Amino acid sequence: MMEPMIDKFDKYWEDFSDILAIAAVLDPRLKFAFLEYCYNTLDPSTSKSNLAHVRSKMVQLFGAYERNTSNSTSTTSQVPREDIPCGYSGFYSYYSPKTGVGIGKSPLDTYLDEHVLDMVTFRSLNVVAYWKDNSSHFKELASMACDVLSIPLTIVASESCFSIGSRVLNKYRSSLLPINVQVLICARNWIQSFQEIGEEFEFIEEEGENESENRVI
Known part of the structure; x- marks a missing residue:
């Protein structure tokens, strides 16, 4: 009886949902630390490969959102020169390239490098509202997170x-x-x-x- 149960467990484990894992990473209280804990608990021998797989899928998905954003807007969101207050144009041209998520970092890298939020303090956190509130900071990543987290889940095949x-x-x-x-x-x-x-x-x-x-x- 145990062997059929193990075979069925292995079958379902091999077909784990990539989008569900990405949704867990998009929870600022979990991120990849939670996936690493789960994968190590289930099968330490495949933990690193599973983490690398989810990360590659997440990067690929985020790249699609970046391309869609770049195609929809011919230029980056820069403030028109006439809207800059008088006397601040030099400061703006000096400071604006240094603002944002970080030099040489994508919003995805910035999000993953940040520390996870404390689960006890943010126990009732609305994750979708979190991404909406931080949409100006994470940009395309916030749009991706809202789309992924809005997918309804079901346990029925x-x-x-x-x-x-x-x-x-x-x-x-x-x-x-x-x-x-x-x-x-x-x-x-x-x-x-x-x-x-x-x-x-x-x-x-x-x-x-x-x-x-x-x-x-």
Whole structure:
């Protein structure tokens, strides 16, 4: 009994969700320290490779957001020269390149280099609100974080939710024509939509049976 359980555990562990791991990193109370703890607890031999995999996927995703931002804006967000107060133009040209997330650092690198927030102090932190409040500081990373963290999670397998193949093509009906499969699925949808109608649905069903009997005769 233990061997099948281990095999199933290994199967699910090999298919761990990259986007779920990225969402954990985007929580300022967790970041990669939390992933490292989880991976070391589950399997220390693969911890480093899993961390490197998630980091590469995160960099790749962030790069897509950076490209979209650069394509949507032909120039960087610079203050027009006429909007700079008189006497401050020299100071602005000297200081503006040094502001932001850091020289030679992307917003992603800056975020990952910062210390994690204390879980006890920020126990009720709204992570999405955190990224909205820091959107001017992290820029594209904040947009990426809001998109990733807004993905709804479910513990139900997608096939169980959206696939009815096993109910249509079972061991007794394994070679149906495509047109017959469409008829079965369509009839199933009709029956489900009419479940709340009691007597009318029964009448329609009886009438259909009578018509089929007449056709056979």
